[in-house]
Amino acid sequence: MNWLAILDVAMPGPQVTPDEKGxxxxxxxxxxxxxxxxxxxxxxxxxxxxxxxxxxxxxNVQAETGKTEEEQIKGE
Amino acid sequence: MIYIFAPILAPFLALAGTIGLTLAIEYPIIYCTGITRNGRYIVAVNALTNVVLNAGTILIYAISFFNFVRSNGPGIFMWILLMEFAAVPICEALLYMKVSEASKKKVVLVTFIANILSFLIGLVIVGLFTGKGIHGISDFFISVKGAMRWIN
Incomplete structure (x- = not known):
């Protein structure tokens, strides 16, 4: 079932076109x-x-990069 | 299957695309000027402001699509102007100040320049899609002029 079928309930009436529902x-x-x-x-x-x-x-000097010392060493 | 994935994936891709474009312009500027070297933080700040801007634009467009008001084309232009030139750069600058070692003046200036650049390049890209190219920039501001008249 198309989950958009829920809009049939939320937007009832013939005035609502399929375009509007989409x-x-x-x-x-x-x-x-x-x-x-x-x-x-x-x-x-x-x-x-x-x-x-x-x-x-x-x-800590790593404040600028937001990385921990461990992450920084790993990256390098 | 397409009925299930299209309405979920399409908005994600649309929002991710605009975030990607903004980052392509703003990331190098923010990173290279030394505002912050925390890449994840730059991405998060830009994603947050960009999503609010674009989702807001889509919702304002939806209001006119469903005929809740006569026409709110001017509303969209006002929203984009207010967000691009005030709300987004101010929010981004305040967020960058929280992690930046640079002076406040530099953070504000660089953030404003980055945002205005990404806005102008965004207009050119939208102009390419609509066949107007670089004239998309002047077309936008002509529309804003019209919107001002509409408000008066």
């Missing part, structure tokens, strides 16, 4: 995709800021 489905997809990307980004930003603050407090 676009509505796409909009739902955009909202879901945006929420997932925003969540991942916020987590990454918070982690990086936390790492930076920790590195700054300990005087």
């Amino acid at each position: 676009f509505a489905g796409w909009i739902i997809g955009v909202i879901v995709a945006a929420l997932i990307i925003v969540t991942i980004s916020v987590v990454c930003i918070k982690k990086s800021i936390k790492k930076h603050k920790e590195a700054e407090a300990t005087g």
Whole structure:
């Protein structure tokens, strides 16, 4: 079953064209995709800021790259 | 199968494409000017601001598509202008300041330049898709002028 069939319930009536239903489905997809990307980004930003603050407090030279000393050595 | 994947994959690819284009322009500028060398942080900041900008644009377009208002073409132009020239660079600059060792002035200046460059190149790319090429830039600002008149 096409999951967009749920829009038949959400958008009843003959005035809604298949084009509009397709676009509505796409909009739902955009909202879901945006929420997932925003969540991942916020987590990454918070982690990086936390790492930076920790590195700054300990005087770690890796503060600029956001990598731990171990990661830095591995990369090199 | 296509009915299941198309509505899920298409928005992901659309958003990922715009993030990729923005990063192609902004990443080297931010990295090379020494604002931060944390690549993951640059990607995350750009992804966050870009998704908010583009998802917002799509949602504003949807409002007019479903006839909730008479026409909100000007609304889209205002949203893009406000985001590209104010909200996005300010948010990005504030986020970069949290991890940058560079001066605040430099962070703000570099972020603004990077964003305006990516906005102009984005307009050219949209212009190529619509057959207007580099004239896409002037067309956008002519539309904004029209939008201002519409608001007045």
